Amino acid sequence: MNKTDAVTALAALAQDSRLAIFRLLVQHAPAGLTVGLIGEQLELPAPTLSFHLKTLTHAGLVSTVQEGRFVRCHAEMARINALVGFLTDNCCGGRPEICQPRNAGSAALPLGRSS
Template sequence: MENTSAVKALAALAQESRLGIFRLLVQAGPEGLAAGKISELASIPPSSLSFHLKELAHAELVSAKTEGRFVIYSANFARMNDLLAFLTENCCGGTACISLDCASKGA
């Protein structure tokens, strides 16, 4: 991951509502959640939710798919893991000190 990509992802997460939405989607796993359910769980009005999901999608942290009349959003676990790897790349003097494999099992 390059610095500009990391900054874009971190900027998208540097807002309370978007961070909450992303965490909900991580908890939901690869199946994701319908936009209406995200709105309900996060207590965010649909018009605001749409804006926040667009920002997360622009940073490639979430993806959307249409299922019937619903739009299902899910966390992009590969992107999340790339960001975590970028942030911890030189951790502990370059020695691997944490495992980032937990989220990739659901991707």
């Protein structure tokens, strides 16, 4: 992944509804969800959902597959993993073994504070 791709992906995720859509699709990976189910679960009207899915698809974070009269959406896990890799490349001064993510349950420190 290059810098332009990373900026495009981050920009696509930098909006509440798109982030919610992507997170929902990650939760339902690898099977994905139909557009109708995404709209129902997130209470998004069809035109709004379509707009957000187009942005996520353009960024390569979501793919769609026609299944009869339904469209199924999938989170592109390889793409998000590439983004995470790009963001953490050269982490911790070249010592990746000390750059493990915190447990999801641990409290984050305020910005500018160290442990």
